[in-house]
Amino acid sequence: MKSEDKHRKIIQAAIKVFARKGFYNARVSEIAREANVADGTIYLYFKSKDDILISLFEEEMRKIINNMKEDLAKQKDPIEKIRKFASNHLSLMTRNQDLAEVLQVELRQSSKFMRDYVKDQYMEFLNIFASIIKEGQEQGIFREDINTGIAKRAFFGALDEMGRYWVLSTTRKHSIAESAKQISEIFIQGMMKNATKGKGKTA
Amino acid sequence: MKSEDKHRKIIQAAIKVFARKGFYNARVSEIAREANVADGTIYLYFKSKDDILISLFEEEMRKIINNMKEDLAKQKDPIEKIRKFASNHLSLMTRNQDLAEVLQVELRQSSKFMRDYVKDQYMEFLNIFASIIKEGQEQGIFREDINTGIAKRAFFGALDEMGRYWVLSTTRKHSIAESAKQISEIFIQGMMKNATKGKGKTA
Amino acid sequence: MKSEDKHRKIIQAAIKVFARKGFYNARVSEIAREANVADGTIYLYFKSKDDILISLFEEEMRKIINNMKEDLAKQKDPIEKIRKFASNHLSLMTRNQDLAEVLQVELRQSSKFMRDYVKDQYMEFLNIFASIIKEGQEQGIFREDINTGIAKRAFFGALDEMGRYWVLSTTRKHSIAESAKQISEIFIQGMMKNATKGKGKTA
Amino acid sequence: MKSEDKHRKIIQAAIKVFARKGFYNARVSEIAREANVADGTIYLYFKSKDDILISLFEEEMRKIINNMKEDLAKQKDPIEKIRKFASNHLSLMTRNQDLAEVLQVELRQSSKFMRDYVKDQYMEFLNIFASIIKEGQEQGIFREDINTGIAKRAFFGALDEMGRYWVLSTTRKHSIAESAKQISEIFIQGMMKNATKGKGKTA
DNA sequence: CATGAATGAGTCTTCATTCAT
DNA sequence: TATGAATGAAGACTCATTCAT
Incomplete structure (x- = not known):
């Protein structure tokens, strides 16, 4: 549940950032910031x-x-x-x-x-x-x-x-x-x- | 004329490479190779x-x-x-x-x-x-x-x-x-x- | 005594993992897994x-x-x-x-x-x-x-x-x-x- | 010849840095500095x-x-x-x-x-x-x-x-x-x- | 004009360590 | 004590661009 939440939070942040910058110009660190998590946390939920x-x-x-x-x-x-x-x-x-x-x-x-x-x-x-x-x-x-x-x-x-x-x-x-x-x-x-x-x- | 030729040669090479790899995964050096020019030559014809x-x-x-x-x-x-x-x-x-x-x-x-x-x-x-x-x-x-x-x-x-x-x-x-x-x-x-x-x- | 046991268990696990991977390529989490303890537990027994x-x-x-x-x-x-x-x-x-x-x-x-x-x-x-x-x-x-x-x-x-x-x-x-x-x-x-x-x- | 020189220069720098820090604690950037070349130059001469x-x-x-x-x-x-x-x-x-x-x-x-x-x-x-x-x-x-x-x-x-x-x-x-x-x-x-x-x- | 070796800024990813539970 | 999710610092490597020749 909690884990599900964070997964969603990151996806939602990614949608925002990808929309704003495009995939290639989006920074993982920016997605992390937008999701209010640490950079490394992203990698607990996604492989790359x-x-x-x-x-x-x-x-x-x-x-x-x-x-x-x-x-x-x-x-x-x-x-x-x-x-x-x-x-x-x-x-x-x-x-x-x-x-x-x-x-x-x-x-x-x-x-x-x-x-x-x-x-x-x-x-x-x-x-x-x-x-x-x-x-x-x-x-x-x-x-x-x-x-x-x-x-x-x-x-x-x-x-x-x-x-x-x-x-x-x-x-x-x-x-x-x-x-x-x-x-x-x-x-x-x-x-x-x-x-x-x-x-x-x-x- | 000669200059025009090289311009075209690079564009043609870029079309090939962009099609093959996509813009972000295309390497300038690969376009240069495909066009048979040196990497630096690209920058004589294009700003970036x-x-x-x-x-x-x-x-x-x-x-x-x-x-x-x-x-x-x-x-x-x-x-x-x-x-x-x-x-x-x-x-x-x-x-x-x-x-x-x-x-x-x-x-x-x-x-x-x-x-x-x-x-x-x-x-x-x-x-x-x-x-x-x-x-x-x-x-x-x-x-x-x-x-x-x-x-x-x-x-x-x-x-x-x-x-x-x-x-x-x-x-x-x-x-x-x-x-x-x-x-x-x-x-x-x-x-x-x-x-x-x-x-x-x-x- | 119980504490002594866990200390040993971790040392034994470390020996196995260090032997297998080498010190630098060994992961603390792998030692923890091998020792059947949580990652954090390691740090109750060892400083680093x-x-x-x-x-x-x-x-x-x-x-x-x-x-x-x-x-x-x-x-x-x-x-x-x-x-x-x-x-x-x-x-x-x-x-x-x-x-x-x-x-x-x-x-x-x-x-x-x-x-x-x-x-x-x-x-x-x-x-x-x-x-x-x-x-x-x-x-x-x-x-x-x-x-x-x-x-x-x-x-x-x-x-x-x-x-x-x-x-x-x-x-x-x-x-x-x-x-x-x-x-x-x-x-x-x-x-x-x-x-x-x-x-x-x-x- | 020139290329050979740089190869050697990097090897020599690496020997120094590896000796000083050990392989795992040596930084590629430190080798580069010791060799007086840019970080990226290392990778023109060595794969990794x-x-x-x-x-x-x-x-x-x-x-x-x-x-x-x-x-x-x-x-x-x-x-x-x-x-x-x-x-x-x-x-x-x-x-x-x-x-x-x-x-x-x-x-x-x-x-x-x-x-x-x-x-x-x-x-x-x-x-x-x-x-x-x-x-x-x-x-x-x-x-x-x-x-x-x-x-x-x-x-x-x-x-x-x-x-x-x-x-x-x-x-x-x-x-x-x-x-x-x-x-x-x-x-x-x-x-x-x-x-x-x-x-x-x-x- | 042409070259291509050199540059170095920029980023994904890892992983030792922490800390709220 | 024990946990393991979260952290974030750190570094190898890439590649667009430059510039001495």
Whole structure:
């Protein structure tokens, strides 16, 4: 329990520092200071600086995935699910900007090195969206020729780029809600079989 | 001229090494070796390691932008332009994977630090797509409520994520051409006013 | 008594660990684990890691010296005493290899630092041999020109080097008994006045 | 040539510092300062701190062995060779005390770790003495039952212990020359077939 | 212009020691 | 007494950058 706390405290500190400086420019001693522990204490909980980043990814991605799955379970309509997916994912940026920045920036950065560690969860996350499309296809809502392997990446990339803009932007012209709506409506209409605009509440 | 050559040789070497190791794990001495120059020579052409990356971005992005603009100038139809945009951008990955990897991975990585240097060209690139949408809106093809600021990022993000997958993937299930087609059709149909599927040659 | 036990337990553990890793590469925590006590407990019995080594030397050397003196007290003949000295000292290696290794290797290593702490007992040990020579000189057996200060070190060094070989060697071509015999016979004959080979049982 | 110089300069500095502090307490930065080079320069010439010690051993032992072989080549008589061996080896201590201390103290210290690196030359050195004995046995001077494997170690150990005393002692009661003489005469007489004292010049 | 040997600031990590429980 | 989590000082090593040639 106490030990769990310190583990979390260090992860939280790391998120802050990585977001502020980036992984390579972050100093272990700075994470320690931010976590209010001694430098050496870090190494009681993590094998190395790399290990902090990896653990951070695994743990936070797990939460994000679980949170998304829970959130979507409440919706039945694939179209509503897509809307929910977009707003959920983008609102994460609002709620936890530091984490968003780390996931956005650092996840990409060490791709080759890190992808081994987060690939599974990254895929699991993408496949949530793939399932929605498949569902929509089975229900005759979405076109059969939509390739889920491509569409899931396109949708995630669209949201991600928008999130990146939002996190890094200082002006923030577009609200998160509006962004989520625009992107989901483009994809919904873009994938639909008949050319009716996305049904249900459009806002 | 001779001087120009060496500048290029170093940039080319840096693209290779950054792609292979990532910016932070790349050694200046390794770039020098790859470029067949002495370590010190690098500093006759660039102020610092950072400066190599910045110059690399500016020069290569300039080429990409010009190439894209030229390519699109041949098309009149906004819908065809979108298709062209997607295939042009994605085929870049095929033609120059190392550069793609650097732009994909490293551009993101140092976002805050780098954004100052590449923001303008990044925006210029995005705005090419924004102009296409606007054109389409003016021609009554695309919905008026499409926010070009959001849509341009969504489209770019979708292509980029797909490109990242393609660059980093070892299996590459989805062909570049198919990916470009799927993504552009989703966006075209997703943004269209009336519900006709994208006209013109769909495949 | 209980306290005495723990002191010993730690010394014994230290002997094992120092033998295995060497003083500098031994970890206090490893000694603690080997002794089945907590890290902090070590510091209830010893001032520092150095202090463990010093205490170890003092206590074990005391035992060795007393044991040697006792053993030699049974012999009257200086020549027999030399033989006994050699076999006693070398057989120590067989009986307690870990201790032998620590004394052999670590004693030397920290010479300057340690000499202050073990010098007295080291000298006492050497002087046991010096006394034997003196005895032999007084009995007219050994040459008068033998310098006991030199001879005692030469004899000790000869045994020690042989012991080191035996402890570190994996093949061990020469038996401890044969080594003791060869060395003592060389010294006996080498120091004798008249040229009779060492009298008494030569084997 | 220039590079050779710096290599030597660092080795010489290391000998001084290792002698003064011992290997583990020596700081790489101190070696650098002693050698008048920057810390990083050390690593242009040696892979690691360990590598400095290993290189030092290999190079200096090579010199010692060659010097000894040369020196002995001038002598024909095995008995004179033993006298020469002793005086040569011990006078090394006088001439290069720092080196002697490093070889004496540090060679022993990291025995298991280091023996792999110096074993061959250590054996080569020991075998010089073994050859002398064998020669003497062939000439009928030394007893046949002298085991050269044991005697070479005994002789080396005797000299070494005496050398250690001389290097570490502050009072130095026994002169190097006298020590060499005493030890060689004990071994010569101790190994001789007939019991005549060492013939030839006893001094 | 070109070289590449030299520099030395900078950081992760280890581990003897402490101390609250 | 005993514990073992926490401490933080210390050091080997790296590598971007410089500069004498």
